[in-house]
Amino acid sequence: MFxxxxxxxxxxxxxxxxxxxxxxxxxYIAAVPGFVAFDLCRGAEKxxxxxxxxxxxxxSKADFEAWTKSEAFRLAHRDAGSSSNRVNYIGGPEFEGFESVLSLTPGEKAA
Structure with missing residues (x-):
């Protein structure tokens, strides 16, 4: 998992x-191979x-990387920065990617 x-x-x-x-x-992400879930999360107020x-x-990481090179990715990001999507940011988005090394579901124990 990635x-x-x-x-x-x-x-x-x-x-x-x-x-x-x-x-x-x-x-445009729901039908992309390897996509599992999406969340937008609000965190701390600074x-x-x-x-x-x-x-x-x-x-997998390969599925994510394929998404970033896809037509679906281009379509999803085509209006970024347009006047209809003006939001006041401090800096740009900061990407972080993580490969799962342990994944548990309810009732499971780490092996």
């Missing part, structure tokens, strides 16, 4: 618009921003 995240530092007062953009956009992460789960 988990891909992007951190966003959203300036105070832009949180509602940031969430609207994500809620209303077409991600002095000048609220932290968010987008969090996707993939069957």
């Amino acid at each position: 988990i891909a995240t992007n951190r966003f530092k959203v300036k105070h007062g832009s949180e509602t618009e940031f969430e609207r953009v994500w809620r209303e956009r077409d991600t 002095e000048d921003h609220t932290l968010y992460i987008s969090h996707t789960v993939w069957a």
